[in-house]
Amino acid sequence: MKQYEVPVLSNKQVSNRYWHMRVDISNVKETITPGQFFHIRCTSERSPFLRRPFSIYQIHDQSLEFLYLVKGVGTQRMTHISPGETLNLLGPLGEGFKLDPQAKTILLVARGVGVATLAAIAQQAFKQNVKVVAVLSARTREDLLAAEYLTEFGADVYPVTEEEGTSDVAYVNELLTTNILIQYKIDTVYTCGSRRLSKLTQQLADKYRIPGEIALEEHMGCAMGACYACVSDIIENGQKKSVRVCIDGPVFPLEKVMME
Ligand SMILES: Cc1cc2nc3c(=O)[nH]c(=O)nc-3n(C[C@H](O)[C@H](O)[C@H](O)COP(=O)(O)OP(=O)(O)OC[C@H]3O[C@@H](n4cnc5c(N)ncnc54)[C@H](O)[C@@H]3O)c2cc1C
Structure with a gap:
């Protein structure tokens, strides 16, 4: 670095x-x-x-x-x-995302500026001919910036917004369980930007046995592991463990992150 x-x-x-x-x-x-x-x-x-x-x-x-x-x-x-x-x-x-070379379809679940983080894994997926499905959540239609970029490259984008009353967790759960997770065979899910949506994604990934990754955002000081400003808790081997988002993450296996 x-x-x-x-x-x-x-x-x-x-x-x-x-x-x-x-x-x-x-x-x-x-x-x-x-x-x-x-x-x-x-x-x-x-x-x-x-x-x-x-x-x-x-x-x-x-x-x-x-x-x-x-x-x-x-x-x-x-x-x-x-x-x-x-x-x-x-x-x-930090540690970035991993894209399984065997993956055929990936799902992104992003809220707000979380899409800024997930767009780069979509870019890599496009280069490797991997299908991208994205649930993008934002306050308004205007805030769904990367939607256009993702659609241009062939992603199937499902926008949900507060202004349209479609961004609450119950609605997104319905969208995922009655549509997306039936229509597509998702190989990996990536999430960022909202604890509530990430928690839902974690629950569904567990239920549907889909591996996933999450990019965490915490306040940072040095970003080199020295100041411990960005500590977060994960579960590893059944034990709670504190990690530094800057050097151990920001990307973590979805199932390991504690969402409370
Ligand atoms: C690994 C990582 C990647 C990020 N990538 C992006 C990105 O691509 N685009 C983007 O817009 N933002 C991103 N963020 C968040 C971004 O760093 C903060 O929004 C920024 O530091 C705010 O700085 P500020 O001086 O404008 O606001 P501040 O005056 O510092 O804070 C304004 C508000 O933002 C909150 N805030 C500050 N820092 C963070 C943080 N690290 N995480 C969550 N909330 C925070 C504060 O609580 C306050 O309410 C990322 C954060 C991390 C940890």
């Missing part, structure tokens, strides 16, 4: 709350895998002092894309970065 100063190619608002940034990574020599993240210095000013973690949204040979939700001071500062300026990145960090 290294620190890089990379040129920003574009940084655009793509909806009311989301921005998209593309950076040149021609000087990054490490392999970058879906589910990994970079710890980003959001500004060249002193504040905010701590970097912020962002998943890789799309990976290309010479560039990387990030999709970010403007939440607080860090992401607000990121919106002020202009093309031609540089971005200070630490990474790539």
Whole structure:
């Protein structure tokens, strides 16, 4: 893991709350895998002092894309970065997703900005001719950004939104059990972005015996395993175990994560 100063190619608002940034990574020599993240210095000013973690949204040979939700001071500062300026990145960090080479169909269950994390595994699936089925949950239709991208590449996308009253867990459960899990033979499920949806996904993965992975999001300090800010609990061999999301994850086997 290294620190890089990379040129920003574009940084655009793509909806009311989301921005998209593309950076040149021609000087990054490490392999970058879906589910990994970079710890980003959001500004060249002193504040905010701590970097912020962002998943890789799309990976290309010479560039990387990030999709970010403007939440607080860090992401607000990121919106002020202009093309031609540089971005200070630490990474790539963490353990990414695994895509079984035998997989034929994968299911993504994402809420909100969780889709920024899952889009990269979809990108890898498209390259390997693996069918992608995605349940995307968001507040509004406008917030379903990656839906268009996924559909363009042949994914079957099932949008559920608060504004349409279709995003509650009972509705998604119905959608999965009476439609998706009957219509498709899912080989692996990936989830991110909502504890409630991830809990449902975990229960259904267990019931239908589908292996799964989850990308966890926790507040992070150093992102190098030293500060223990991002500790989360998992179950391993029947025992509760504390893990650091930054170095042990952010991707974990779905069945191991404690959802309460
Ligand atoms: C591994 C990982 C990958 C991530 N990938 C993305 C991504 O691709 N796109 C994206 O938009 N966001 C992503 N996030 C979340 C992102 O890091 C936070 O939204 C960001 O740090 C907020 O910074 P801020 O300064 O704007 O807001 P702050 O002022 O720090 O916080 C604003 C609000 O966000 C909450 N918050 C802050 N940090 C986190 C966090 N790490 N997890 C959950 N809530 C948080 C705070 O409680 C507060 O309510 C990721 C987080 C992790 C851990």
